[in-house]
C-alpha cells in the first residue's frame with residue numbers, strides 16, 4: 001500500500017547508495033506476484049494455503065477496554081483480570097474467513113506521524129526487534145559501523161555483533177544523543193588512529209523517547225538538531241521509538257510547533273523532508289508485547305525492500321494479532337479511541353508509576369549515595385551511584401565497588417539491571433558475563449536501571465527500602 005501525502009511535498013531523495021549487498025539484492029518473491037491475478041472469476045490452483053473452512057478456529061474474540069466517550073452505552077462483559085473489574089469493556093469479534101478491507105485499513109489507522117515528503121510508506125513488522133534487524137540488514141555490510149547512543153538497548157548491539165557490524169558510541173546528555181557530539185564526531189572523523197582507515201559511518205541508531213536505559217527524552221529542538229546533522233553528513237537515522245506514547249507531559253515542551261497537532265513530541269520521521277528516517281513503532285509497550293506487531297514507516301523504496309525481506313522470513317506478523325488489532329483499532333476504537341487510550345490510560349498509568357518510584361527513592365535512599373534525572377517518558381529510571389562516596393573509592397576499580405553493591409542488593413532481595421549491560425564498550429572475552437554476581441565491566445558503568453512498569457506500588461516501596469539499606473551497608477563498610 002502506498003499513502004502519498006499532499007503533492008506539494010518533495011519526493012524522497014534517492015538513498016540507493018546506502019543499501020548493503022543484501023539490501024540491494026532483495027527481490028520480490030515471484031510466488032507472491034501471483035496474488036495480483038486473484039480477482040474477478042479467477043480460479044486459483046496456485047497458492048499453497050489451506051482453505052479457511054479447514055481451520056479449527058471459528059472466530060476470535062477478546063474483551064478490551066472501552067474507549068467510548070463517557071456516557072455512551074458499553075456492553076458489560078465478563079472480566080478477565082482484576083484491573084478490568086474497575087473499567088468498562090467492550091468486545092472485539094473477528095469472524096471466520098477473510099475480512100476484506102480490515103487489515104489493509106490497519107495500515108492507514110497507523111498513519112500517526114506524517115513525514116514531510118510524498119512517497120513514504122508503511123510496512124508491518126513483528127515488533128521493533130524485527131524491524132531493527134531488517135533495517136540493519138538492508139543498510140549494513142559486515143565491517144560497517146553504526147553510530148549509537150553511548151548507553152543503549154543491549155539487544156540492538158547483540159543483534160549486530162555476530163554479523164560483524166560494529167558500533168561507535170556517541171555522547172549523550174539528559175536529552176539522549178547529543179547533536180553536538182554527533183556533529184563533532186563526524187566533522188572530525190579520521191582524526192584519531194582508530195578511525196584512520198575506517199569509512200565514516202552513515203547510519204545512526206537512536207531511541208529518542210524514554211530512552212532505554214537512561215529514560216532520556218529529546219526536546220523538540222534536539223530532534224531538529226539531530227535532523228540537521230543528519231542532512232549535513234548525509235546519514236540514515238533508525239528511530240527506534242517503543243516508548244513514544246509513554247510521554248508524561250504532552251504538549252509541555254514550549255518549543256514545540258505543533259508538528260503532530262496533538263501535543264506529542266514530533267517524531268524524527270515527521271521532521272524528515274528527505275526520506276532518511278526509518279521509524280520503528282511497536283504495540284509491545286502500549287498494548288501487549290505478545291502481539292508481536294509493529295510497523296516501519298520510511299521511504300517507499302526502503303519499504304519495498306523490507307516487504308521482500310518479510311516475504312522470505314516472517315511473511316507477516318501473526319494473522320491472529322492482526323485480525324484482533326484491525327478490529328480493535330479500525331472498528332471498535334478508531335484512531336480517536338486509540339489516541340484517547342494512549343493519553344488517558346497508558347500515559348496516566350506510567351506517569352503515576354514513575355512518580356511513585358521516584359517518591360519511594362526520595363523516601364528511602366540517601367541522596368549522598370545515589371541520584372537520577374527525572375524521566376519524562378518511558379519505563380526507566382537510570383540510577384547513578386556515587387561511587388566516590390565509598391570509603392574505599394580510589395583504592396580499587398569502580399567496577400569492583402559496583403559489583404559489591406549489586407551483590408548486596410541481590411542479597412537484600414532487590415533486583416535492578418547492572419549498568420554495564422547497556423555499555424557500548426567491547427565486552428572483555430576473559431570475563432564470564434553470565435556470572436552476574438562475579439563480574440562487572442566498564443568502570444564508567446556506575447549505574448543501575450530500575451523499571452517502574454511492572455512491580456506493584458507496594459513492591460516499589462519495598463524495593464527502594466531494600467536498595468537504601470544496601471547502599472548504607474556498602475557505603476559505610
Ligand SMILES: Cc1ncc(COP(=O)(O)O)c(C=O)c1O
Nearest residue numbers: 127128129153207212240282284
Ligand atoms: C529500545 C527498544 N527497542 C525495542 C524493544 C523491543 O521491542 P519489540 O517488543 O517491539 O520487539 C525494546 C524493549 O523491549 C526496547 O527497549
